[in-house]
Amino acid sequence: MSDYQQVTVAEVVRETEDAVSVVLDADFDYRPGQFLTLRCGEVARCYSLSSAPGLERPQVTVKRMGYGSTWVCENIEAGSVLDILPPAGVFTPKSLDDDLLLFAAGSGITPVMSIIKAALARGTGKLVLFYANRDENSVIFANQLREMAGERLTVIHWLESLQGLPTARHLTALKPFTGYQAFLCGPTPFMDVVNQALRAMGVPRDRIHVEKFISLSGNPFEEVEVTEEDGEEATVAVDLDGQEHTFPWPRNKKLLDLLLEKGLDAPYSCREGACSACACRIERGEVKMLQNEILDQEDLDDGIILACQSLPVTDTVRITYT
Numbered sequence: 008m009s010d011y012q013q014v015t016v017a018e019v020v021r022e023t024e025d026a027v028s029v030v031l032d033a034d035f036d037y038r039p040g041q042f043l044t045l046r047c048g049e050v051a052r053c054y055s056l057s058s059a060p061g062l063e064r065p066q067v068t069v070k071r072m073g074y075g076s077t078w079v080c081e082n083i084e085a086g087s088v089l090d091i092l093p094p095a096g097v098f099t100p101k102s103l104d105d106d107l108l109l110f111a112a113g114s115g116i117t118p119v120m121s122i123i124k125a126a127l128a129r130g131t132g133k134l135v136l137f138y139a140n141r142d143e144n145s146v147i148f149a150n151q152l153r154e155m156a157g158e159r160l161t162v163i164h165w166l167e168s169l170q171g172l173p174t175a176r177h178l179t180a181l182k183p184f185t186g187y188q189a190f191l192c193g194p195t196p197f198m199d200v201v202n203q204a205l206r207a208m209g210v211p212r213d214r215i216h217v218e219k220f221i222s223l224s225g226n227p228f229e230e231v232e233v234t235e236e237d238g239e240e241a242t243v244a245v246d247l248d249g250q251e252h253t254f255p256w257p258r259n260k261k262l263l264d265l266l267l268e269k270g271l272d273a274p275y276s277c278r279e280g281a282c283s284a285c286a287c288r289i290e291r292g293e294v295k296m297l298q299n300e301i302l303d304q305e306d307l308d309d310g311i312i313l314a315c316q317s318l319p320v321t322d323t324v325r326i327t328y329t
């Protein structure tokens with residue numbers, strides 16, 4: 008069974024007609040923009056923390072869509088106990104002092120809200136948020152954003168009901184901010200448009216950070232299958248949290264399974280190639296990934312791999328999590 012934690016729900020706050028925030032009576036470390044994995048009835052789903060670490064109680068914000076989110080909206084109330092996996096994910100600014108150009112659509116505001124609150128409280132940079140929604144009533148955190156907007160935070164609302172869907176041409180108005188670090192979260196068509204606009208405005212790939220909201224197909228709370236070892240082992244050197252470790256790596260063992268078995272605190276969530284929580288960079292050698300639903304070609308070209316899906320190809324491999 009995965010290493011999960013049980014937390015009590017302190018409060019459920021209705022944000023819009025179809026979105027709720029679930030406030031947890033818990034205290035744990037995380038970075039702004041990270042997510043939790045929740046057991047939702049028969050399935051597991053990832054939900055970004057919309058709270059700012061250290062400033063308030065942790066909370067996730069869930070928009071009702073299909074089975075998992077409806078389960079949360081209908082079953083969770085103050086006093087409920089939730090099974091959660093530790094915070095994970097790489098959708099988080101390197102420095103809260105950076106200038107940030109943030110794009111969110113619908114429930115994609117969740118991790119962005121966490122980043123905004125943390126950056127306003129602890130950072131010094133300028134923040135520009137482009138926030139698209141179906142109509143006025145579906146804008147999650149409308150009041151909080153109004154209160155936070157000011158010298159450091161500019162909020163640009165886009166309502167589909169009034170303005171139609173945003174296009175790459177509309178987004179060129181944001182050209183003055185293309186020197187900022189860009190963070191994008193929302194439905195795939197929205198992110199495709201934003202990505203296209205940013206690239207057309209000359210924003211390099213390493214300044215564009217993307218969080219994709221997809222549903223897990225497996226359940227990381229269930230028993231993890233352990234495969235039998237066979238054949239000659241490879242060797243892997245891993246740089247994690249400033250420490251270097253070297254292990255023999257059985258050819259049919261996934262890298263994440265190996266690292267956890269060796270007692271390393273390697274990050275993960277879904278264990279099925281869908282969330283990028285386990286992303287790391289390959290510095291030497293080659294691996295093959297059994298499944299990859301999240302990294303794009305540019306990530307792969309940059310040497311990013313998913314530890315939960317990687318098997319060794321070469322005899323020696325070097326990986327870093329920094």
Ligand SMILES: Cc1cc2nc3c(=O)[nH]c(=O)nc-3n(C[C@H](O)[C@H](O)[C@H](O)COP(=O)(O)OP(=O)(O)OC[C@H]3O[C@@H](n4cnc5c(N)ncnc54)[C@H](O)[C@@H]3O)c2cc1C
Pocket residue numbers: 042052053054055056067068069070071072073074075076077096114117118218219220221222223281282
């Ligand atoms: C890192 C990460 C962070 C996330 N953060 C958030 C967050 O902060 N807030 C949030 O609300 N969500 C978030 N999500 C998305 C969330 O995990 C779920 O994907 C979302 O809640 C939908 O799950 P569901 O079980 O309710 O819907 P599902 O049952 O998985 O359905 C999802 C969508 O697909 C449609 N669908 C389902 N089955 C079919 C089918 N057979 N044919 C056609 N359409 C179908 C549904 O109608 C629905 O529109 C995040 C996801 C990830 C990976």
Ligand code: FES
Pocket residue numbers: 274275276277278279280281282283284285286301313314315316
């Ligand atoms: S743990 Fe989700 S992609 Fe590896």
